[in-house]
Every structure is written in C-alpha cells, then in structure tokens.
Amino acid sequence: MDSSAITWVLGLPILGFLIQAFFGKTIVDAMGPAKGKRLLGALAVTPIAAAFAIGLGITQKLYSEGHEGGHGGHVVSLFSWIDLASLKVPFELIVDPLSMTMVLIITGIGALIHLYATGYMAEEKDYPRFFTYLNLFVASMLILVLGNNLALLFIGWEGVGLCSYLLIGFWYKDLANSKAANKAFIVNRIGDWGLTLGMFLIVAFLGANWSRLPIQDGRLLSYDVILPALETLLKENVPMATAIGLLLFVGACGKSAQFPLYLWLPDAMAGPTPVSALIHAATMVTSGVVLLNRMHVVFEISPIASGVVCAVGAFTALFAALVAFGQTDIKKVLAYSTVSQLGFMFVGAGSGAYWTGMFHVTTHAFFKALLFLGSGAVIHAMAHNQDMRNYGGLLKYLPKTGWTMIIGWLAIAGVALPIAVGTAPGLGFAGFYSKEAIIGAALANHHATINGMNLSVISGWTALFVAFLTAMYMTRLTFLTFFGKEERWRSIPAHAEHGHDDHAHQADHAEHGHDDHHHGPDEHGFFFTEEEMAAQPHEHEHHHELDGTHTPHEVPPSMWIPLAALAVLSVAGGFLLYNNHFFEHFLYPNDLPVLGKVEYHPHGLPLDLLWLSIIAAFGGILAGALVYAKGLPKKEGFDESKWNPFRRLAGEQFLYDKSMMGGAVDGGRELGVGIWKGIDSWLIDGTVNGLAKVAGGLGTGFKAIQTGYIRLYALMMLLGGVGLVGWFVYQASQLGGGR
C-alpha cells in the first residue's frame, strides 16, 4: 500500500488549516476584502476537494483489490507517538472500507459545504477565522476515522468537539451563542468520560491477558491488535463485553446526541448554517455510529449492550420526532430530525446489522446536508429570519433552493415506488433504502434480546412509526416554507419583530426591498460582484429586518451548485449503494465475526416490509399535506397559547431540557453554594479560625501574669522551688521512710 496517498488525504486539510490560520488575515488585508475572500475561499475548498479526489482513488484501489473487510485493512504507520515499555501508541492510519467510506463522506460533502460557505459567509468580517475552523474540523474528523487506534480516535473526537464548540460560538458577541457553545462542550464531556473509561477498560483487560494476545508488541489500543484479541477473549467474559460496550456507547451517545445527552444538538443550531450542515448533520454527529461499527465485535458478543443501543436509539428517534412537531424555527426542526435519524442508525447497529447504520450515515449525510444548506439559503433569502411562520409560497421566489429541498424532503421521508429494480425491492430516494434496511434488520433479528425481551423488534416497530412521523413533520416544514398561497411575511408591519434570528450583527445578503434594485440569480457571478461587496458595510449593527416590503432573492451559484450536487446524490445515492448489496459487501464482505449471517427479511409480517415502508412514507406525507396544504393553521400561529397542549409540550421538549438544565445547572450551583457555605466557610474555616481564637484567648489570659514586677517573678520562682523541693521530699519520704 502506498502510504503517501493516505498521508496526503490527511495532510491537505491540515495544510489548508495552516494557510488559513497564518496567512488568512494577511491575504485579506493585502488584496482587499473582495479579492482576498475569493482567494481564501478557493484556498479553503481546494485542499478538501483534492483530498476527496485522492480518497476516491484509494477507495477504488481498495475495492478492486477485493480486500478483506472486517478487522483488516492496510495499516500505515507514520511515526511513534507514545512509547512505553508495555504500551505503545504509534501514529498510524488504517485504510479499510469503513474508514474510507467516512473519508469520502467527510471530504466529499465537506468540499461541497465549503463551497457553499464561501457564498453564505461572503459578508462575514471574520472570513479567515471561519475557514480556519472549518478546515481544522475536517482534519480532526479525518484523524478520528483514519486513526488505527482508539487514542487517535480520541484525539479526533476531541478535535471535532473543539471545532464544534468554536463554530457554534462563531458569533461569540451574542451571549446566547456562547452559551450554546458551552452547553455543547460540557454535555459532550459526559460522553467523553464514558469513552475514555471504555478505552482504559480495554487496555486493562488486554494487559491482564497479555500472554494470549496475537501480537505482543504493546499496541494495546490499535485495532489490528485488539479486535481479534477481544473477539476471542470476550467470548469467555461476556459481562466484560457488556461493560466495555456500554461505556463506549456512553461516548457514542454524547457525540451522536442520543437521548440522555441529545440536549446540546438543538442549541448547536446557533452556529452558521454550513456548520450545522457539515458538523451537526453529516459528519461529526455520526462518529458514534462509526465507533460502534469499529468496535462491533464487543457489541456482537454482548446482547445486553446491543439491546441498550437499540432501545436508546428507538426512544431517541421517537422522542425527537415528536419534539420536531412543536418547533417553529426551521433549523430546529432539522436539528430534531437529525437527532431522530441518528436514533435510526443506532437501531440498525444495535440489532446487529452494523452496515445499515453506516448506510444510513451515508444517505443521511446526502439529504440532511442538502436540507440544511437549503434552509440556509432560505434563511439567507429571508433576511435571517428563521421562523417558518413568516415564510410561505417561497417556491416562486427561490425555485432552485425550493426544488432541491423538495428532493431532500422526499429523500428523508423515504418515498419509493414498488417497482423491483436489480436486487432492490423498490425504486426510491436515498432515505428509503437505508431506512428500509434498518427496519428490516431490526424486525428480523433477535440478537438484542435481554431477559427474553426482543428489543430489536420493538425498536423496529417504533422506527417504522417514526418513519411515518418523519414524513409528516418534514411535510410540515416543506409546506409551511415553500407552498401555500399566502406570503406570510407580507403581513409583518415594517420593523416589527417576530421570532428571533441567529445572528443579529450578520450583514445581510444585499440591500433588500426598499429600492427596486433588482439582482436575480442571473445577475450574480459565481460569487458576489465587487460592487455588491463594496455596497455592503462590513459590520452591520442592525441589519435589515424582515417585513412586509421584503422580496426574497435566489442565492448565488456558489450556494446552489452544492445543493444541486447533493440533490443528485439524494436521488440516486441510495439505490447505487444498495443495489447488488454493494455497500454491505464492501463494508462487511465476510459477514460478522461473531454473529455470522445477519437476517434482513423479517417473516410473519401482516404486510410486506416494502409496503409498510411505502405506507409510512406516503401516509406521513398525506397526513402532513392535509393539515398544512392551506398554509399555516390558525392553531399554530404566533399566539402560542392557542396551540394544543401536545404541541406546546413538544415545543418545550416535553420539559426535558428545562428539568435537565434545572437539575444539572441550578442543582449544581446549589450544591456548589452548599459546599462552599457548609463545608468550606463553616467547617474548614471554622476549625482554623477557632484554633487561632483559642490560642489568642490563652495568650490574653496568661498576659495578666506578666506584670513586669521582678519581685513577683522572684516570688513565683520561690514558690516553684519550694513546690519542687517539697515534692522531692515527699517522694523521698515515700521511698525511704520505712528503712
């Protein structure tokens, strides 16, 4: 294996990051904002696109070699990093189907989103800072998936966490954004706690069984050493497999926003929309699924850990889908949808069909990135107002955005026709294939069984119901935004404020509304023209508010070309990967090491799974269309007191966020204050100060004796002497008296 190619894949984004970080500001200053930003944008996109091209070549080679999947793959050792007597952690990369799948998603989708961001962030003053973070994110994510040991995975894990934090808080002048960034970072710490403990447990467990390791060179974290070892050793110690599996799953829950820890992801929407698309939909949040795929041996051995994965995934999917109905912010709906779809991936992985999780990661990356970028275009066109209640009928104004987003909507809903093509039972959009594979695997398998309760089947039925809900709330989003005759922002009086916008100081797209200066999509170049750039002040304190005089404008090509590319993938990507078991055999050519062959076709269903999926998709769309075809129902208007109780509760995440924040944040503060006042001030300070007071009081008391009169001292000496002699005499008389 040529090691230099994969080194370039990792090195190019790092190079891009260094250029942005050290020369970004210089370039903008030297060339002026318009030209400088154009060059910087190109410098940001090129490394990612080049890495994608190289990655494509490597994957092609890997595929044509017919390489054995599973544990193997090529290991490329770059340099030694931690080198102890009994533990060696080299900096080594693994090139196998799983890592290359993720590399292609990260660099491919990443390049498109970088391109989109050059347009979306064009008026941003901190342009170099944004692309510095974004390139660093891609580099960290590549380390996460390419590293051949858990320590490198952890570095990447923390690196993407850091970039997520930096980018959520990108507009840090707004306190709410900083708080959202902190929340994401802190909630993720809980997951990292589980991941590190899981890692330590693996090292301790393998170290205790040193003599039975296949390769005894001390690389106790490297996959090529630990995976075969865990497979044989954990079979004899299933509780250990459960413990390792659950700890790793805690880590996955944190990063992939599963139920107890999902709290941070909806708030992470405070970041710029390209960030939401890249980090909080397509790549970073799927690293939990990647971790489960990487360590699948552990979960295959432990039915309990698998059952927990299934149950948590299914519950999260259902919970987030219900919450999505109560959201009015377009990005929040997509955020909950992401949480829900991540739940699907865990249902697939938990039921033993790990590749279905990765399959959904891939298709979800296509259509969710598309939906997020589309929502960004809508927000961009609507003066940064994110409230769907202000939209309506936008398809007329934003045809490119609208039609691509409609494709995304159909893809996430899982629309398909019952026409068998190739090995696929139906012909549909990308989301159909991955969801159907997950639900089928969950319903057909019995691996995740705890105490006789088959959790994967329960999760499968739940997932099917959630598929229906998904179709319905995405229909709500699409209809409220693009369809309906009323253009609801027309009824906003000038400079009234509805809802909130995520970046008040962000410069607006162009001078909207007030004058008739028309610039449709055709009048744009690939980027904004220099006149347009010059016409925009660099930092607006108050940008143009959305009001009745507003006219939405289609986005420039740098923004809709990525939309179009993703739309093509959302249409065709699912079928291409599914047909002839292409993706399944690419990831797991020899089935799973412990479970063997995994079943995908449930038997004894009232209807064929294909029909169930199609009914869920079309039923959801139909139900959504019936409610929202006429535009915004009166019961969902701006007056939230008229909402029905379910929707109000859903809007507040069924009070979960509030109780968690109340319990953890306020409770933590109460505990801190209690410890401060009770233990520190009272107990510790009291003891120390009390001792000092006792000593002082004794001194004050004895001071009275020291009169300064010598005769008194002499008298005391005398008395002491007499007392001493008297005592001696008494003792002597006791001893010698009877002679």
Next chain:
Amino acid sequence: MQGVPLVAFLALGLFMFTVGVVGVIMRRNPIVIFMCIELMLNAVNLTFLAFARYMPAPVVTNPSIPASVMGGQMMVIFVMAVAAAEVAVGLGIIMAIYRLRDSVDIDEMNLLKG
C-alpha cells in the same frame, strides 16, 4: 566548736536564707537585693560547712566516695567565686541602668510587662 550542735548552724542558715528571700521579694533597691542574695548564698555556705564538719566517719573513710572528704568546703569556695563574679556583673548593669534612667528603682524596670 564541739559544743555547738548541728541544728544551731542549720537554724542560723535557715534564718539568714529566709531574711534573704524576704529581702529579695520586698525591697526595691537593687543594691539591697544584691545584699540579700549574698545573704542567701552565705546561708547556703554555712549549711555546706556545717554538714561538712559533722559528716559521719564511715562516710568520710568510705573509699567508694573519694572526693567527699573536703566536698563541702570545695563547694563553698565555688559559691564565693561565682558570687564575686555575679556582683561584678550585676553592679555593672546597675551602673549602666542608672546612667540611662537616673534611677535604680526596680519597680520602674517593667519593660517586659505583658
């Protein structure tokens, strides 16, 4: 000397010592205090000499206590030497204090008062 009993020496010594102690405690003039200290020292000297004189013969001739023959007298010589040195130093201090404060009243020297 043979006629004077031991207890008479001891009684005189006790009397002189008591006078010395009372003088040290009661008087304010440091010269007088010095004299009282001398009185106490001499009371002790007297006691030493009396016991030395009246030491029983078995003790005097006991070969296991070789230095005991002139022990009392030796101790008296030591005490007188130390007392002389003490007076020299003490009087010097008193002279210095007098030059400094124009007074030697012992009750006014209370710098160590707490």
